[in-house]
Amino acid sequence: MKKLLFLLFIIAGTVTAQNADSLFDSANNLYKNEKFEEAINEYKKIEALEVASSELYYNLGNAYYKLNKVGPSIYYYEKALNLNPLNEDVKNNLVFAKRLALDNIEELPKTVLQKFDANYLQKLSYNQWAVVVIGFSILGSLFFLLFYLTHGSVKKRFYFTTSIISFILLISSLFITYQQYNSYTKNKEAIIFAEETEVRNAPTFNSEKVFTLHEGTKVIVLDAVDDWKKIKLIDGKIGWMIGNELKTLNDF
Incomplete structure (x- = not known):
């Protein structure tokens, strides 16, 4: 019974992915033909399938921007950045979209720590930081295993030191991940x-x-x-x- 349910979940996920890909291609073609309203309707169907991606939100933002709808365009650009803070195309288009907004609100001065957080730590989302955590955990485990299996004193010292550094970075990135997630959910x-x-x-x-x-x-x-x-x-x-x-x- 469990195997049957697992198989059904796989089939359902595959069908959903295929439907999303088909709708995405259709929406992109409509966008290219400057049928922005129709493109938005197709993108929205993908959103209704609960298939979230930075590319989907980016394209939705672009379509709304073409229609001069300030609120929705900024909304979807921001959602795209939440999923992928490193997407330069989204950042650039968001700048243009914000120029259409009427309110010009100056941000309060930030402390040194707040600037460091905004300029460096927030460059990655909490999901991306979680990937960094996994990476350091694998590296730390690998270097510790090499330390255990190696017999030469110089190599053992190198692998032991490297594994300790990896685990320190693991703990640091885990703390950052928690902080980023906590900030995302509270704010x-x-x-x-x-x-x-x-x-x-x-x-x-x-x-x-x-x-x-x-x-x-x-x-x-x-x-x-x-x-x-x-x-x-x-x-x-x-x-x-x-x-x-x-x-x-x-x-x-």
């Missing part, structure tokens, strides 16, 4: 989809308006009350807005 980033929205100082319509945001602005969701979301901007401003006027990048 629920979102993109404003409403053309214009009023942010208030409390989750009620009769509360005071504190500032206004426009489509395409990225915010961090701190809390939720009924249909309201408590958000924070990169300049430190905090307020409440209607939840259906934004869309979160990382749902947990």
